[in-house]
Amino acid sequence: MKDVVFTNEKITDHLYRVRGIGDACMYFIKGEKRGVLVDTAYGVGDLRTYIEKTFSIPYDVVITHGHADHANGINQWDKVYMNTVDVEVYKTKTDTGFRRSMLARSVKDIDEYPDELFQGPFEGEFIELEEGKIFKLGGVSVEAIHAPGHTQGIMVLLIPEERICIFGDACGVMTFLFKPESSSVSTYRNTLNKLLGMKDRYDRILRQHGTCESPLSLVEENLEVAEEILEGRDDHIPWEYQGQKVWIAKDTDLAKGMRKDGKSGNIVYDIDKIR
Ligand SMILES: [Zn+2]
Numbered sequence: 711m712k713d714v715v716f717t718n719e720k721i722t723d724h725l726y727r728v729r730g731i732g733d734a735c736m737y738f739i740k741g742e743k744r745g746v747l748v749d750t751a752y753g754v755g756d757l758r759t760y761i762e763k764t765f766s767i768p769y770d771v772v773i774t775h776g777h778a779d780h781a782n783g784i785n786q787w788d789k790v791y792m793n794t795v796d797v798e799v800y801k802t803k804t805d806t807g808f809r810r811s812m813l814a815r816s817v818k819d820i821d822e823y824p825d826e827l828f829q830g831p832f833e834g835e836f837i838e839l840e841e842g843k844i845f846k847l848g849g850v851s852v853e854a855i856h857a858p859g860h861t862q863g864i865m866v867l868l869i870p871e872e873r874i875c876i877f878g879d880a881c882g883v884m885t886f887l888f889k890p891e892s893s894s895v896s897t898y899r900n901t902l903n904k905l906l907g908m909k910d911r912y913d914r915i916l917r918q919h920g921t922c923e924s925p926l927s928l929v930e931e932n933l934e935v936a937e938e939i940l941e942g943r944d945d946h947i948p949w950e951y952q953g954q955k956v957w958i959a960k961d962t963d964l965a966k967g968m969r970k971d972g973k974s975g976n977i978v979y980d981i982d983k984i985r
Pocket residue numbers: 775777860879
């Protein structure tokens with residue numbers, strides 16, 4: 711029977727990227743006194759034992775948003791921080807079959823991983839992850855910032871001492887805004903302006919998918935794309951995602967998940983949710 715092997719990669723003196731199976735990574739921020747685990751991916755395998763053996767420090771679990779590929783490992787803990795606006799979304803995404811179908815896109819032998827490895831639905835307590843919440847870890851800290859769009863409760867995590875911001879799915883190379891829990895493009899524009907307004911606080915943008923890092927121009931480019939959509943000037947490429955008809959704003963090489971014009975930011979949206 712297959713088991714999940716977790717790995718980590720040191721990004722800075724205080725920051726590690728953790729991977730299990732699937733396309734979504736996690737992060738561990740380690741201070742002198744405490745740590746923070748950011749996200750738990752699809753919840754396959756014994757992440758908790760791996761984290762505790764690897765980092766050997768007291769820590770909190772912080773979830774960027776309620777989606778299946780970020781939050782499904784949480785039942786290994788009694789308490790986790792998440793913006794509770796996303797609790798209802800989380801509850802609709804815990805089904806093992808649904809997670810297997812998502813994982814099948816990046817894990818070809820997913821059928822060989824037994825059901826027992828899939829963590830069940832959360833039975834613990836959500837602690838509110840509010841705007842401005844700061845985790846002081848000793849020599850380094852993590853600040854939560856509300857960045858609604860992809861979901862209503864999504865938070866980005868700023869590590870001021872490292873000048874790094876972990877964006878999660880809040881702003882990316884294919885920002886998904888077409889889900890029922892997503893904002894309209896015009897509302898999301900406010901979040902992009904907010905992220906742009908704090909650009910003097912970070913020099914690096916990390917994400918949880920694909921290359922997991924983007925150039926600083928990512929926010930401005932998403933904003934540019936949002937304006938184009940609102941003015942009807944985007945490339946407006948039809949696409950289907952999990953049976954839903956959606957639109958990609960800028961022409962994209964889908965195999966690479968990158969814009970054909972070489973820029974980074976892009977938005978995938980629902981034509982009924984522009985304004
Ligand atoms: Zn997501």
